[in-house]
Amino acid sequence: MSILALYNNLNSFLVLGALLFGIGIYGIVTRRTLIGMLIAAELLLVGASINFMAFNRFTAPDPVVGQVFTLFIMAIAAAEAAIGLSIVISVYRHYKSIDAEDTVQLKG
Amino acid sequence: MNPPIPLAEAPSLFSVDGLVGLVFLIMVAITIIGAIIACNSERLVRSVAGLIVCFVGVAGVYYFLNSPFVAMMQILIYVGAVAVTISFAIMLAAPEEKMKLGSSSPLVGPFGLGTAALITGGFSVLALRTEWPVMTKINDxxxxxxxxxxxxxxxxxxxxxxxxxxxxxxxxxxxxxxxxxx
CATH class of the missing domain: 1.20.5 (Single alpha-helices involved in coiled-coils or other helix-helix interfaces)
Incomplete structure (x- = not known):
C-alpha cells in the first residue's frame, strides 16, 4: 500500500471530509465566542462539500451534478455567514460582548 | 478521466503519478493544519487566517477531483468573500482587549475532542466498509x-x-x- 496513490482513491477523500467535519464539531463545542462558532460551522460545510465532490468524481454518472450542488452549498454558506455576522454585530451592540455565555436573556 | 489506481500498485516518487500524489498529500496537510489552527487559536484573527489556509488547501483538493471551476469558486467565494466578511465582523465586534472570557468548564475540551473523534471515526469506518457502486460517466x-x-x-x-x-x-x-x- 502506497500513500502516493491516495489521490486517486475515493476513501481518502471521504476520510478527509470526515476529519474536517470532526474538527468543525470540536470547534463548535469548545469555542466560547459566537464568531468562533461561525468559523467552525464553515469547516462543517466544507467537509460536506468535499464528500459531495468525492462521490461526484468517483461514482456518480453525471459529474456536473455534484459540482453544481457544491456551488449552491457555497452560496448558502455565504448567505449564512452574512446573516450570522450581522446578528453577531447586533448582539455585540446590545450586550457589549460576543461571549455565547453572556447572551442568556432568553434562558428559562 | 483516469480510473482509480489500486492502492497496492505503488507509483515511484519521481514518476508523474508519484509527484501528483506528493502534491495531493501536501494539499491535505495544508487543509488539516489550517482547520486545526482555525479551531484552536486564542485570537480570532489568527483563527480566520487558519480558515483561509484551510480553504486554499480545500481548493487544491477540488483540483484533484477534476473540477478546477469549483476550486476557482472556492477561492473566490470563501477566501475572497466569506473570510473577508468574518474579519470585518471581528474588527467591528471583537476588540482584543475585551476578549477576557470567563473560565469555561475543564470538561469542555475532552468532551469536545471525544465527540469529534467519535464522529470522525464513525464516518470513516462507514466510508471504508461500504462498497460504493461505480457507474459509467455520461459526460466529462x-x-x-x-x-x-x-x-x-x-x-x-x-x-x-x-x-x-x-x-x-x-x-x-x-x-x-x-x-x-x-
Whole structure:
C-alpha cells in the first residue's frame, strides 16, 4: 500500500471530509465566542462539500451534478455567514460582548 | 478521466503519478493544519487566517477531483468573500482587549475532542466498509457542461439561490442597522 496513490482513491477523500467535519464539531463545542462558532460551522460545510465532490468524481454518472450542488452549498454558506455576522454585530451592540455565555436573556 | 489506481500498485516518487500524489498529500496537510489552527487559536484573527489556509488547501483538493471551476469558486467565494466578511465582523465586534472570557468548564475540551473523534471515526469506518457502486460517466463534467446544465436543468435552483442571496443581504442590512429612534 502506497500513500502516493491516495489521490486517486475515493476513501481518502471521504476520510478527509470526515476529519474536517470532526474538527468543525470540536470547534463548535469548545469555542466560547459566537464568531468562533461561525468559523467552525464553515469547516462543517466544507467537509460536506468535499464528500459531495468525492462521490461526484468517483461514482456518480453525471459529474456536473455534484459540482453544481457544491456551488449552491457555497452560496448558502455565504448567505449564512452574512446573516450570522450581522446578528453577531447586533448582539455585540446590545450586550457589549460576543461571549455565547453572556447572551442568556432568553434562558428559562 | 483516469480510473482509480489500486492502492497496492505503488507509483515511484519521481514518476508523474508519484509527484501528483506528493502534491495531493501536501494539499491535505495544508487543509488539516489550517482547520486545526482555525479551531484552536486564542485570537480570532489568527483563527480566520487558519480558515483561509484551510480553504486554499480545500481548493487544491477540488483540483484533484477534476473540477478546477469549483476550486476557482472556492477561492473566490470563501477566501475572497466569506473570510473577508468574518474579519470585518471581528474588527467591528471583537476588540482584543475585551476578549477576557470567563473560565469555561475543564470538561469542555475532552468532551469536545471525544465527540469529534467519535464522529470522525464513525464516518470513516462507514466510508471504508461500504462498497460504493461505480457507474459509467455520461459526460466529462467540464466547465461548458456545468454552464449548460446550470442554465437548463438547474435554472430554477439557480434563480432561487439568487433570491436567497438577495434576501440574506437585505436581512443582514436590516439586522445590523443602527436604530436611530432608540
Amino acid at each position: 463534467g467540464s466547465v461548458k457542461n456545468i454552464g449548460l446544465q446550470l442554465l437548463t436543468n438547474f435554472s430554477m435552483v439557480f434563480e432561487l439561490v439568487s433570491i436567497v442571496l438577495l434576501i440574506a443581504i437585505i436581512g443582514a442590512l436590516v439586522i445590523a442597522r443602527v436604530r436611530r429612534e432608540s
